[in-house]
Amino acid sequence: MKELVRPSRLAPGARVAVVAPSGPVPEERLQAGLDVLRGWDLDPVVAPHVLERHGRFDYLAGTDADRAADLQSAWCDPSVDAVLCARGGYGVQRITDLLDWEAMRAAGPKVFVGFSDITALHEAFAARLGLVTLHGPMAAGVDFIKNARAQDHLKATLFAPETVRTIASGGTALVPGRARGVLLGGCLCLLAAELGTPHARTSARGGLLCLEDVGEETYRLDRYLTQLLRAGWLDGVHGVLLGSWDRCGPYDRVRALLADRLDGHGVPVVEEFGFGHCEGAKTIPFGVSAELDADTATLTLAEPALR
Numbered sequence: 145m146k147e148l149v150r151p152s153r154l155a156p157g158a159r160v161a162v163v164a165p166s167g168p169v170p171e172e173r174l175q176a177g178l179d180v181l182r183g184w185d186l187d188p189v190v191a192p193h194v195l196e197r198h199g200r201f202d203y204l205a206g207t208d209a210d211r212a213a214d215l216q217s218a219w220c221d222p223s224v225d226a227v228l229c230a231r232g233g234y235g236v237q238r239i240t241d242l243l244d245w246e247a248m249r250a251a252g253p254k255v256f257v258g259f260s261d262i263t264a265l266h267e268a269f270a271a272r273l274g275l276v277t278l279h280g281p282m283a284a285g286v287d288f289i290k291n292a293r294a295q296d297h298l299k300a301t302l303f304a305p306e307t308v309r310t311i312a313s314g315g316t317a318l319v320p321g322r323a324r325g326v327l328l329g330g331c332l333c334l335l336a337a338e339l340g341t342p343h344a345r346t347s348a349r350g351g352l353l354c355l356e357d358v359g360e361e362t363y364r365l366d367r368y369l370t371q372l373l374r375a376g377w378l379d380g381v382h383g384v385l386l387g388s389w390d391r392c393g394p395y396d397r398v399r400a401l402l403a404d405r406l407d408g409h410g411v412p413v414v415e416e417f418g419f420g421h422c423e424g425a426k427t428i429p430f431g432v433s434a435e436l437d438a439d440t441a442t443l444t445l446a447e448p449a450l451r
Contacts, residue, residue, distance in 0.1 A: 145326040145350030148431030150276045151226075151253040153450040154302045156185040158225040161218035162283045164194040164205035166261040167233020169284045171195055174230060177283035181228075184299055188283070191218055194230055204235045211235065212242035220251040226302070230284040232260030237334075240264060240343045245272040255302065255450065257427075258282050259420065260358070263330030266430050268343035270328065276449065278302075279330055279354065279419060280427030293424035301427045305448035311426055313417040315386075317438035318403055321412035323383030324435045327428060327443075329354030331420075336368035339375050349380030352436050352443075354428055356387030356420030362397050365389075369405040383436040384413040385428075385443065387420035412438035 154160070160181060162174070174194065181188040191214035196206035205211060218227045249272070256269060257278040269275045280298045281288035288294055300308045328351045329335065335355075338344035357365060372378050384406055389398045399415065406413050414436065419426045429449030436443055 145328070147326055147433050148270060148274050148276045149253050150432070150447070150449065150451045151255045153305055154186065154225055154255065157187060159187045159189060159223050160226040160228055161189050161191060161221065161224045162194060162228050162230050163191045163214045163218050164230040165211050165215050165239060165265065166205065166229070166235040167203055167231055168197045168205040169194055169230045173284040173286065173289060176289040177230070177285070180289060180295060181283065184303075189224070203233060204238075208238045208242060212239040215239070216243055216248060219248050219254070222251070224254065226255035226257065228283045229258030229262050231282050232258065232262055234261055236261050236264040237337065240268050249273050257298070260331050261334060263334035264338055264343070266330050267335075267338050267345060270431055271343055271345055276429055276431035278427050278449065279430055281425055287421070287423060287425055291424055298427045301429070301449050305450045309445045309448060311428070311443040311445075313414065313426070313441045313443070315414050315416035315418065315441040317412065317441065318386070318415050319407060319411065319413040320439050322435060322437050323352065323412045324433065325350055325352040325382035326433050327352050327354060327430050329430070330356070332357040332365060332368045333360060336371045339371065339377065347377050347379060351381055352383045352385060352434055353378070353381050354385045354387060354417075354419060357389060357392060358421040359391045362393040362401055365392060365398065366401055366405070373405065378409065381409060381411060383411050383438070385417045385436065386413065386415045387417050388422035388425070390421045412436055414438040414441045417441065
């Protein structure tokens with residue numbers, strides 16, 4: 145697996161677009177997130193349909209066409225330096241086929257941030273644009289607007305990425321050892337759902353795979369992992385980082401499942417790495433080469449996340 149193109153870091157005054165490619169966004173949370181971004185001396189602009197709600201399916205932030213148009217317009221706007229997702233939920237998979245990937249490629253690299261349902265876009269940006277993306281907190285997320293640690297790590301990654309070359313998790317090794325590879329991954333259920341689509345990687349071979357999820361019963365996690373295993377998607381993976389599993393059942397049971405499904409690969413695996421649906425979530429750059437030390441639960445990037 146090769147490294148991807150790194151976008152440029154942000155500077156004070158940079159214009160950032162906030163989009164909602166998935167679920168609807170509460171206005172008060174959006175305003176709180178915009179206040180944080182303005183406090184970083186950024187110039188946030190809100191896409192036209194961010195606060196809308198689909199007429200029939202209220203779990204979507206507006207129609208598929210409008211959500212896709214917001215994302216594409218923001219990405220192709222030369223005055224925009226970064227595109228930040230407002231929240232996750234569900235809906236990205238409904239818009240990936242509506243995007244003009246050639247036009248987005250022609251627009252050049254820029255920073256993209258999100259997680260959860262946004263996993264489908266991390267995969268698409270890697271497969272279609274060959275671009276490093278940031279798996280990190282979202283502009284209207286409670287885990288962002290109310291958590292200084294999550295804010296600080298994202299801010300450092302955006303403005304001074306050389307200061308976060310080493311990410312220490314405080315986690316523990318499920319399988320000890322060291323491994324090098326290109327970072328990828330995200331929400332487990334989305335990775336499983338992306339199998340066979342034209343907008344995703346064909347495998348995790350050569351990668352350091354980051355996995356997390358939220359609100360999934362343990363047997364569903366079993367199903368997703370087993371699907372990835374049976375499809376050969378995990379063949380040749382170099383290491384695994386496990387994030388949060390909020391509301392996925394008793395953690396001892398989840399931990400036993402993860403060990404059962406992952407131990408057989410003979411690669412380092414570290415748990416509770418501190419990314420995903422958790423307080424103080426760390427920002428992880430997908431598409432950057434790194435070394436995982438499972439024994440110390442640290443990740444060392446070969447180069448800064450952004451140029």
